[in-house]
Amino acid sequence: MKIEMKTPLVEIDGDEMTRIIWAMTKERLLEPFIDLNLEYYDLSLSSRDETDDGVTLAAAKAIKKHGVGVKCATITPDEASVKEKGLKKAWPSPNGTIRAYLDGTIFRTPILVRNVPPMMRPWKKPITIARHAYGDIFTNVEKVVSEPGKVTLVYTPTAGGQPETLFVHEFNEPGVVMAVHNLESSIRSFARVCIAFSLEQGTNLWLGVKDTISKTYHGRFREIFRQEVERRKEAFEAAGIAYESLLIDDAVARSVRDEGGFLWACMNYEGDLMSDMVASGFGSLGLMTSVLVSPDGKYEFEAAHGTVTRHYLRHLKGEKTSTNPTATLFAWTGGLKKRGELDDNPALVQFAVALEAAVIETIESGVATGDLAAVSDPPIERASTLDEIMDAIEQRLKEKIS
Numbered sequence: 001m002k003i004e005m006k007t008p009l010v011e012i013d014g015d016e017m018t019r020i021i022w023a024m025t026k027e028r029l030l031e032p033f034i035d036l037n038l039e040y041y042d043l044s045l046s047s048r049d050e051t052d053d054g055v056t057l058a059a060a061k062a063i064k065k066h067g068v069g070v071k072c073a074t075i076t077p078d079e080a081s082v083k084e085k086g087l088k089k090a091w092p093s094p095n096g097t098i099r100a101y102l103d104g105t106i107f108r109t110p111i112l113v114r115n116v117p118p119m120m121r122p123w124k125k126p127i128t129i130a131r132h133a134y135g136d137i138f139t140n141v142e143k144v145v146s147e148p149g150k151v152t153l154v155y156t157p158t159a160g161g162q163p164e165t166l167f168v169h170e171f172n173e174p175g176v177v178m179a180v181h182n183l184e185s186s187i188r189s190f191a192r193v194c195i196a197f198s199l200e201q202g203t204n205l206w207l208g209v210k211d212t213i214s215k216t217y218h219g220r221f222r223e224i225f226r227q228e229v230e231r232r233k234e235a236f237e238a239a240g241i242a243y244e245s246l247l248i249d250d251a252v253a254r255s256v257r258d259e260g261g262f263l264w265a266c267m268n269y270e271g272d273l274m275s276d277m278v279a280s281g282f283g284s285l286g287l288m289t290s291v292l293v294s295p296d297g298k299y300e301f302e303a304a305h306g307t308v309t310r311h312y313l314r315h316l317k318g319e320k321t322s323t324n325p326t327a328t329l330f331a332w333t334g335g336l337k338k339r340g341e342l343d344d345n346p347a348l349v350q351f352a353v354a355l356e357a358a359v360i361e362t363i364e365s366g367v368a369t370g371d372l373a374a375v376s377d378p379p380i381e382r383a384s385t386l387d388e389i390m391d392a393i394e395q396r397l398k399e400k401i402s
Contacts, residue, residue: 003351005037006343009335010062012300013042014072016307017315021325021386022072025332028394033351033401034336039066043094045075049087056094060101063300067342070335071098071302072328098300099133103186104292105193106131107263108275108304110282111289111330113363115376118260119281125261127278130197131271132190133292135182138268142178145171153179180217187221189295191228194265197293198243199235204262205243208251208270221267256281279304284371286324291334301334303327320385322370329359329393351401358396367392 013022030036041059048055063069076093077085099106109128118124145151151168168177198205207225211218222245229236229243236243246254248270255264255278266274279288288304304327311321333352340348363372370383384392 002033002035003347004035004345005339005348006345007339008037008039008066009339010059010066010069010300011038011040012059012069012071013040013044014074014307015044016073016075016309016312017321017323018073018303018305018307018328019044020312020315021323021328024386024390025325025329028390029329029355029397030332033397034348043072043074045077045081045085045087045091048091048094049085052088053091053097056097057101059094060098063098063102063298064294067298068335068339069300070331071095071300072331073303073305073307075307093138095133095302096138099292100139102292102294102298102300103189104133104294104298104300105190106133106271106275106290106292107197108279108288108290110279111287111326111360112282113287113360113372115364115366115368115378115380116283116287116372117375117377118283119375120256122257122259123281124259126282127255127258127260128197128201128203128263129271129275129278130190130194130263130265131275132187132266132268133271134186134190134268136180136268137178140178140180142176145175145177147174148172151177182217182220184220184224187224188228190265191225193293193295194225194263195228195232195243198241198263199232199239201263202239202241204241205229205265206251206262207243207245207265208248208274209245209267210248212247218267225265275304283375284324286326286369286371288327289330289334290327299335299338301331301338303331320387322373322383323386324369324371325386325390325393326359326363330356354400355393355397358393358400361396362389362392365392 039062041055043056074094077087077090079090082090107128107130110126148171150170153166153168154163156163194205209218209221211222279285285305290302290304292300308323311323314321333356336352337349366380367384367389368380369389373380373383
């Protein structure tokens, strides 16, 4: 008998090779065991173009309604893609749209397997990156300056009063200029979600900013975190954990010498970089969970990597690829576990735990894709294809379920 799902799980399909893995996962590892209750949204590039990107906002609203979503990796097109694929325009990042709508924080944590040791010798425990998923260069306004001129930043109060003008730069030659923004409410939500995560997990909390240079913008992050930590001071003391506000360059230097086991809160752009660095340091981008958490308790689980274009082009030629499905599988298990927890459905939670164990045990048995085979200890002589590793995971899952 299949496991029932009480409440819909929002399914967000994506692009290229991860879309192939997405379909394989549903067909081979989920549908035989679960009576899936999914609300489906196709965020492939062609679908976003056909709907003028309306499908992306619809998916975000569905997560807001149902509480939990799982998302496949998607393409963010550039101008070259617009011409190549005949798109109406260079549509914005779907992740950026969903993150802005939910006002979420992204938590990314490495998946540890015994035969893939961290590249940084001191690392013993996972390092979780908390990435503020609003503002900065992801919602920027930018311009190429092609001739001499002056750029200013003008703030005009809505309620009236004199506009305030800040001088940016006087260009005597071509250049570029960019403006970014953030919201105090979003920064405060970010701080509160990070604090809640640290208290729940019992981990120390770091904040990395560059407020010695950006005294106002970065300085506001530091001050808001200070205020929110002060509010929870007794809880931190009771949990035996600490908060540290660090310069981002100091945080980077310390992170590679620390044993791990802490939460590192980063601004949007820095979080994008540091999560990839931590993932690679622990073995691979394919071994990284990613969950977006909103202040009101909505969750979106996704793979931390992209659409694996290089492998997709080989797949279109009929070639076998050695594409790591782990992060995509853990996006599904994360979503299923959270759906089960919220719906008081222990059978769904137990299934997700069993699937995660099947994945990890498969890798630890020496059946692994090329990215992991290259860094495994003991060495893996032959990398497995995607089909082979899915076969091995499926077999282990059936044994656990039976």
